[in-house]
Amino acid sequence: MRRYLLRRLPSALLVLLAASFLAFALLRLVPGDPAAVLAGPDASPATEAAIRERLGLDDPLPAQYLRWIGGLLTGDLGPSYAIGGQTADLIADGLGATVELTLGALLFVVALGAAFGILGATSRNRWTLGTVRVLTTGALAVPPFVTGVLLVLVFAVLLGVLPPGGRVPLLTAPDLGVQYLLLPALCLALPSAAVLGRYLKDGIERTLAEDHIRTATAAGIAPRRLLWRHALPNALPPVVTLLGMQTGHLLGGAVLVEAIFAWPGLGQLAEQALVRRDYPVVQDLLLLLVTVFVLVQLLTDLVHARLDPRIRWE
Amino acid sequence: MTTLAAAKPAPARKPRHPYRAALATARGRTGLALVGLVVLAGLLAPLLAGHGPTDQSALALAGPGTPGHPLGTDDLGRDLLARLLHGIRADLGIIAVAVPLGAAVGCLLALAAAAHPVADTVVQRAFDLILAFPGLILALAVTAVLGPGRLPVILVIALAEVPAFGRLLRTGILVQSGREYVTAARVGGTSGGRILTRHILPNAADPLVVQIAVSLTVAVFLEGAMSFLGVGVRPPEPTLGAVLSQSMPYLAQAPHFAAGPLVTVTTLVLGLSLTAEALNREIRR
Amino acid sequence: MTELYSSTPSAPTRRTTLRAAGGGTLLLGLGLAGCRSAVSEAEAPAGKAGAGPRRGGTLTVAVNTDFTPSLLFAQSGQSLQQRLIYNTLTRYDDRLRPQPELATSWEYVEGGRSVTLKLRTGVIYHDGRPFTADDVIFAVKNLQNPLRAAQLRATAAAVTGFEKRGDHELVLKLAHPVNNLFDLFEFMVIADRHSVEDAVSGKRLNGTGPFELTKWSPGAGLSLTRNEKYWQPGRPYLDGVEIRVVPQADALLSSLRSGQSQLSFSVPGKNLAVVKSTPGLAVSEYSTGGGAYYLGVNTTVAPLHDKTVRQALAWGIDRERILKQVLGGYGLASATPWPKSSPAFTEAGRTHYTYDPGKARELLRSAGHTRLDLPLLHVNLPGETAVAEAVQYDLKQIGVQVTLQPTDPATAQKHLIAQTMPGLWTMGHGFAQVQPSTLAVSAYPFNEAKNTSRFRSAAYTKVVRDAWTGPATGAAANALRQRITDTLLDEAFIIDLVIRGSVQVSAAKLRGVTLNKFSYLNLDDAHLVD
């Protein structure tokens, strides 16, 4: 296991370094800079120059990049330019919310994905197959901002059963927190669940056609057991890798869903920071999201190796 | 020179190309029909639509079936049927360029990876980076840099497709180059380049065809999201995503506003996924 | 060679499908059967029967952008909380006459070159420190600092000397008489001079206002609780105020309709029709208006340097249609920037330019153009885009082809400041709802010295300076204001289109809510009845 990690670490670090370069360069390319935003609509050029000086925007770019990376390594992320407060606090607040949303969404992805996959692959009755097809196509076709608004319209406004937006942290009040989490998590999860479902369905169908299932059937093992004990363990490892990739999409997709449900997560913060050209916040956020993605990749590869003995022993 | 009795080749009619056979199945045909319907609507937009997509009028939020406006009008009094058809045309224009562009770049990188081991690690890390970068935030930044219009949308969609095709082709090449007919070709004196183009690529291309159908679905999805965040195509030009996001505030009072694009996107995605499934089943046989 | 065998076992019995679906329903069930329902929790408890206004209850206000601490002393997108945490020296009534707040009385001396203020006694900050004249001196000096980017810095800079007479009386010496001093007093919040840096970074905001800030969570909103030691006895009635950030228009609307929030000023015009049809929600409009949409013209771009072309554009736009279709009918179609509450408002000025495409085409032809191609920059938010599209369509009818350039707010603002706008642009501007002279002195598009349209004219500069330094009332003032209006209409380098309605959507059972001229929320007398 450690040898495996050591082999994968250099490539992960390479991706992180490249990501930091891309984030830094991208922001410098974007026209408009924090000083203009901070200066407000009616400030004079003098104000704007004073702010540029305070934020150190006139230093040479490499110096700014090294200062940023230096700050990262020593843990001092420095103040945010436009939004106010320390970058570290801003991200800490947002992180809790986004982790909660992503995990909630992952739960839905696994539950719905499994249901779509298993029913899609094994059900014989036409109605079940029909509904699974409609749901998966719908989940893929209807963009999250439409499902979001529809869900709010039905559950919050018409039925008044669930809150339309906002968040109560799960840790402080779990029973309330869940009710806030339900709709955004479902909305974020639907497209990924459809993709996972289709992938799992393919995996199960391909495994059921393999010889060892024929051997097990000939030995008189019941079809249900065949599916859960024999076919699924084979179909699972590649699905775990896909789940890792989906986590990346969930993090990226949060921008949309958080806007619809006023969920104060990192996606919301990212959009605000980008609009206000708050360089440190955006850069740290992008790097954080990439780091999480890379870690999740490593994790899912490990789990994949764990689940498939052939790989583990190599 | 005695030759054994000439073995009569098994009577086999000329076999059709596997893709044509796949698309002839019931699933394939329905899929193609649905996609064809939407594409046709897009192509014939100028003929079918009575009004220009950007002609405004005083008649705001008229319901479906009002004379002259079969699907009704939007908040600025523009004919929804015209905006829908021209929206399809705009969307098709974008994804018809973006997905092949992404595929081409992805495949080129995969070929580079196949050529040289060092290039292989670099390309793989590049794919990881593109996948790791949160899509929508990248979209916001790219549009901010390039300004509004089709180009950033095309670039973002293409970029999102690069790793999908790149990885698929890279694994495809690895698998095929291990096959016996490649060794046979090498022993038969065929040059490396020709082995790649005539032997490995045609066989490694199958999964890519399926991926095209899946990628088109993702492209429609991404264009909608970008329009919703206000970084899509330059207004007042309509796209499915733009019309959909404009219809959101009126969902409660004028649902017909959102119905048009929603039905079209669903039909397109259903058609594409059916075609992808038909092709997939054929390739796996 | 054996044929390939693939067995497809019959469907799993009901039990497995149930087990797979069970996971999903469990999640849903937990949510619904939770002991407390998040929906009922959020609604403010119904008030108990009682004759007069009743104490208690927490009010939730929904806003569409977050509070920006670094712009605490400037007019930023969201400044509702200013008058909750802090107080101002004076408050305008409906006819722009200043009423006492922290300043109890005031008197002009030496022909308007200095003013004596009497300050209220017994006022203490949230941290217990008493309010004195030093705080007022700091407040004025603070607005002079460019880093605060205060729009009324020009007026604050006019104050050159301070003379403290004890803790509760102060004389301000002015470089030259200004008639919009009380705009400054309406705008200037009295912050705590010891903790300014903490306030600007959003860590601690210490003021004398009716509510104390307990928590600011960026992106989510502000939590405030009642200031028990408020200088107005028995006020405020409410226990606390929650300001919740809901950026997306539909989400904000849903929070109002579901009762999760009870007050909002950021409901877009086109959604108001839905609000009307929802029982328990009341819609009311402030005559001060919420700033105006205008079509800016860059006078250095040919052929826009020609006044007639600019006037043709002014005739070519259907302001009523924009009002009805974009703002849902809430607001005022007007060629002049003045809202109804402004002393400079005249019906003649408002209807100077009406929708007359024929006249517009004729003017264009007289200026020697039949077809023009011009870029138009606008912010890529839904409301702004709709205005731009409407303007584009109208101008197309008179032969002016316009290509839209949607840009994000930060870039638009940079062009506004750096005077690098393309030929045309549509944006919003404020500062017309107070003293007319303030508009020409502080609002960027109208600034006589440096405006985005790069318009300069000695006459306009002179009339603006006179209006600023002359007395605020009387025939001379009215004449000066009319000359400013005439110049704006004639030169048409800023073509006003429609003044946004300042619309308040509130729960029916909420009473006593008012906004000041800079849309600071005043909840001193706010209370809930059932």
Added chain:
Amino acid sequence: MTTPLLEVQGLDVEFTTPGGGSLHAVRDVSFTLRRGETLAVVGESGSGKSTTALALLRMLPGTGRITGGSVRLNGEELTTAGEERLRAVRGARIGMVFQDPMTALNPVLTIGRHLDEVLRAHGERDGRTRRARAVELLRLVGIPDPERRLGDHPHRFSGGQRQRVLIAMALAGEPDVLLADEPTTALDATVQDQILTLLGELTRTTGTALVLITHNMGVVARACDRVLVMYGGTVVEDGPTADVLTRPRHPYTAGLLAAVPRLSAPSGTRLTGIPGTPPDLALPLTGCAFAARCALAEERCHTTAPPLTAVTDTVRAACLPAAERGEPLPPPPPPAKIDRPAPGAVVLTAEGLRKTYRSRGRRSFTALDGVSLTLAAGETLGIVGESGSGKSTLARVLAHAHPSDGGRILLDGEDVTRPGRKELHAVRRRVQMVFQDPYASLNPRMTVGEIVAEPLRAFGIGTPADRAGRVAELLRLVGLDPAAADRHPRSFSGGQRQRVGIARALAPGPDVLICDEPVSALDVSVQAQIVGLLTDLQRDLGLALVFIAHDLAVVRQVSHRIAVMHEGRVVETGDADDLCEHPRDPYTRALLAAAPEPVPLAAVRVPAPAEAVSA
């Protein structure tokens, strides 16, 4: 006569082809099986033997369904039994073992879990008893140290051991009948021998009846009491092994026996194949399926379907002339000598060739450990050895498909071990290769014409215009209709594809042809045709041939000299007949002993003691 354990009456099975038509895979098959009896079902691919076995357990793949006849197990009808009842029969009453052990076990489950699953499926509630039973089963099938091996996963076992585990699984439910579908085809001869011995002991000790499905006559002779010969979906001959194998009644059985290479036959004799190809089961059939290929066919054979009638008290045959004739068919004519030219000068020499593969783990695997051999023009050098002996690697190294790590290769005395680019091209033109798997060695996306023309284009032989003519000539040379040039490999049988492979190899006019197991993947009758083709080509074109295979009998037929390889080294080389009659090296002796002769057990000499050989 006690009621038979298993009674199959007039079984018919049909599949629907993708085109909508129906394929009649099994036609009117009837046989009985008594308790403890071992019955062989022999036939070539497409004869319906596997489909029959799968039909018994109602496990037909895809669109297969039983359209007629009955299958009674101890009097209970299976064709109409419900899913519940069937599950009780599978594993508990009828056990099954499949062909390829590499894919027949679930890679993610341990061996212990496999056995536990089967035992649990048949009502063994208590975990500990299941574990004990599992250990006992593993010991029964000869897996060393079963206690520890329960926790291992399938990929930790060799092919032979996996087959033993599969047999243990099949016997776990103590079935009355064990169906074994080509259990040893994928295994080496020595391992095959052990498995057959194991099956024999198990049927004796547990009294389970065994149905052994195979296409190898040697396996039938060695392990079964009775034999059922199938062709074109129906039974053509049925009787005791001793009678049928020595005195075949049906012309197909005789032809099949003649086509099987005998280890005892001297080298340089021609194998008599069966002309023509098996019938297309999708077309309606009138008369005897074999009539088209039968030398003794009479007019009526084409019209009336011959019933399976008793020819002697124990043997039945489905052939009208045979039924009337009464006595068995005349023995086949002695195999004809091939007039092979004497080998010329030495063309190819290998000295001390070495090749090691480094897997990702630290252990590296030595495939060739100092191999030396010589090859003369017009000579055929046979190379025989089990899987893992390095014979395929040797072929690839000699053909310069893979580089060698050490040693030298001389072509006409000139060192070509590590040629530069241009030299390699020239060497390649003179040394060509024929591959084992006809399906994998032809590019599915190219037409046959393009495949054969590929080397012509690569070596720039002839102008593009006359290439088509060359291709047609090459196709005719290997016995294929030139019209096949514009069709894809997909629409050809295994034998025809191998002919395309040979045509491709001959395109550049090589001097040396290295054939890596050219016939192992083919049916016996087709095998004979290809081997005959190769020897004719050698004679006509003066080729030097390297013939690699794991079946000693075929190698002996074809080769002048034979080299035996074991674990990367040549353990013995010598004249073909001399090596087979008087093997010096113990490994060669073990190989010879393990090769099953298609002569019934009674008539064969006592097999030499089998040395301990790698499992």
